[in-house]
Amino acid sequence: MVKTKKRSKKVILAALLLILSIWCICVICLSSDKHAEKYDLYPTEKYTIRQVNTACRTIETFFYKHFKGCILLELRYNAEIEAKYSIDAAEYKEEGKDIIVILSTFKTNAIAEKINLVPNFTYSNWIWTLEKTPFGWKIIDCGCL
Numbered sequence: 001m002v003k004t005k006k007r008s009k010k011v012i013l014a015a016l017l018l019i020l021s022i023w024c025i026c027v028i029c030l031s032s033d034k035h036a037e038k039y040d041l042y043p044t045e046k047y048t049i050r051q052v053n054t055a056c057r058t059i060e061t062f063f064y065k066h067f068k069g070c071i072l073l074e075l076r077y078n079a080e081i082e083a084k085y086s087i088d089a090a091e092y093k094e095e096g097k098d099i100i101v102i103l104s105t106f107k108t109n110a111i112a113e114k115i116n117l118v119p120n121f122t123y124s125n126w127i128w129t130l131e132k133t134p135f136g137w138k139i140i141d142c143g144c145l
Helices: 001-030 049-066 079-086 090-094 110-115
Strands: 036-043 071-077 099-107 122-133 136-143
Touching: 036 049, 049 071, 049 099, 049 122, 049 136, 071 079, 079 099
Parallel strands: 036 071
Antiparallel strands: 071 099, 099 122, 122 136
């Protein structure tokens, strides 16, 4: 009788550990956000590093939702990029929008053609134009020159 109780407790404990392990694996797999492999981000006079990072999270969320199978290699933002692309963003600024431009590099796969991209190709200097809203950043344009 005593051995049966000990055995029952061990079986219950083993089952609980198995369930807990499966739950942890599911949580980790389902909640792991995809990120760029490399970041080259610097604060500027206009945006803090925290604001830039938040804009990058917006890009990453959009990218992995709409660019299926592609790999985001790098996100870049600094004073030079801000100065260079502020002219391109002037049309948005005239409308009173608070704009940030972030560059990226990403790789496509064989099915990229389905989303009108060149398959198995690396895109460099892909431009992301985001507007700052009361609710965070919003992508208003993206693409290559």
